Structures are given as C-alpha cells and as structure tokens.
Amino acid sequence: GAVVSQHPSRVICKSGTSVKIECRSLDFQATTMFWYRQFPKQSLMLMATSNEGSKATYEQGVEKDKFLINHASLTLSTLTVTSAHPEDSSFYICSARDPRGENQPQHFGDGTRLSIL
Amino acid sequence: AQSVSQHNHHVILSEAASLELGCNYSYGGTVNLFWYVQYPGQHLQLLLKYFSGDPLVKGIKGFEAEFIKSKFSFNLRKPSVQWSDTAEYFCAVKTTGGGNKLTFGTGTQLKVEL
Numbered sequence: 001g002a003v004v005s006q007h008p009s010r011v012i013c014k015s016g017t018s019v020k021i022e023c024r025s026l027d028f029q030a031t032t033m034f035w036y037r038q039f040p041k042q043s044l045m046l047m048a049t050s051n052e053g054s055k056a057t058y059e060q061g062v063e064k065d066k067f068l069i070n071h072a073s074l075t076l077s078t079l080t081v082t083s084a085h086p087e088d089s090s091f092y093i094c095s096a097r098d099p100r101g102e103n104q105p106q107h108f109g110d111g112t113r114l115s116i117l
Numbered sequence: 118a119q120s121v122s123q124h125n126h127h128v129i130l131s132e133a134a135s136l137e138l139g140c141n142y143s144y145g146g147t148v149n150l151f152w153y154v155q156y157p158g159q160h161l162q163l164l165l166k167y168f169s170g171d172p173l174v175k176g177i178k179g180f181e182a183e184f185i186k187s188k189f190s191f192n193l194r195k196p197s198v199q200w201s202d203t204a205e206y207f208c209a210v211k212t213t214g215g216g217n218k219l220t221f222g223t224g225t226q227l228k229v230e231l
Contacts, residue, residue: 004160032217043121043223044207049216093161097217103168105151106219108161 003027006109021079021112023094029074030096038091050077084116119144123222138193140208149211150191156204203229
C-alpha cells in the first residue's frame with residue numbers, strides 16, 4: 001500500500017488563487033521530503049527539498065515566494081502555490097525517504113494535477 | 118550537474134517480446150541508480166535499485182538492470198513482457214554528496230499489445 005499520501009489529487013481553480021497541496025508520510029517519520037513538478041511528456045523536475053523544522057532548499061530557477069513550503073511536522077509537508085496563474089498548471093509530486101535502514105529509496109505520492117483557468 | 122538520458126520515448130511491443138530500455142547518465146563520481154515505474158493512474162513505484170556490489174540487479178516482476186560503469190549506463194531488461202507491463206518507466210540517479218536528491222530521465226512510455 002501507499003506509504004506517502006498526497007492530497008488533493010486534482011485541483012481546478014481560477015487565476016490568482018492560492019492552492020495548498022499536502023504530502024504525508026504514513027509509515028515513517030520523514031525529516032526530508034521532496035517536491036517535484038512534471039510537465040506533459042517531460043521528466044520530473046525537482047523543485048525543492050523540504051526540511052522539517054527549517055527552511056526548504058529550492059532548486060535553481062524555482063521562486064521561493066511563489067512556491068511556499070512548510071514542513072511543520074515529521075510526517076507532513078505542504079506546498080502552497082501562491083497567486084497561481086495558468087503557467088503554474090502542472091502535475092506536482094512529492095516524495096519522502098524512509099530514514100530507517102540503509103539504501104532506502106524514495107517513496108512517491110500519487111501526485112496532484114493542478115489546472116489554473 | 119548530473120543528467121540522465123532515456124533515449125527511447127515510446128516503445129511498443131507484443132506480449133512475450135523481450136524488452137530493453139536504455140538509460141545513460143553523466144556524472145563522474147559514485148552514483149546510486151534506480152528504475153521507477155508508473156502504471157496508469159498510479160504513483161511512481163520502485164522497480165529496482167543499484168547501490169554497490171553485483172552490477173546486475175534483479176527487481177520486482179521479472180525486471181533486471183545492469184550497471185556498466187564504463188558506459189555510464191543502467192539499462193532495464195525483461196526477457197518476456199506482459200500486457201500488464203504497459204506503463205511509463207523512469208530512470209533516476211542519486212549522486213554522492215547530493216543529499217538524497219534524485220535526477221530523473223524523461224521517461225519511456227511502454228505499450229505492450231496482446
């Protein structure tokens with residue numbers, strides 16, 4: 001079963017709206033979670049690394065003020081797309097790595113399809 | 118920065134055919150390598166991973182991959198595909214010193230026909 005839960009799975013909203021996406025690790029505590037963005041027919045691009053109790057680390061070219069990340073607990077990270085515009089429409093995916101044991105892979109959520117009208 | 122190339126974007130096979138999907142990466146240091154699969158409407162799932170040791174790695178559902186360091190490659194193989202293998206396949210690389218960040222290839226859409 002899923003070990004990372006992402007909610008909502010789909011959002012359709014008007015331009016200018018802010019949208020919050022949640023990512024929860026279900027079976028483990030994750031000090032680090034990752035947020036990806038996937039455009040149609042393209043690869044997953046890492047946007048930022050969410051760090052519990054500290055600021056997120058953003059990849060080059062990702063606007064911090066546009067994509068707000070909060071990792072307030074060991075099982076929850078949120079991504080807020082602020083004042084969303086049509087160009088922000090995309091598929092957003094989170095992942096988390098189980099820190100227990102060596103060589104653990106990342107577990108992925110189901111993704112959130114965001115459509116801005 | 119490291120990059121990952123998957124040269125086959127779309128592959129169509131008949132059931133029982135053999136499969137090989139290419140994956141090449143660019144990074145001179147030590148890498149960890151992964152293949153993930155995404156079935157229609159589902160989340161990414163790990164097929165197999167390579168960290169060290171035997172370069173021939175066996176994963177779930179009969180998949181295997183071979184790490185060839187000299188070729189910077191980690192190709193995915195399956196001797197006989199099934200209709201249920203229809204999915205998108207992603208190769209990913211994690212480099213030492215890069216934390217746990219993954220760099221993904223662009224994916225290969227596999228369609229298996231009956």
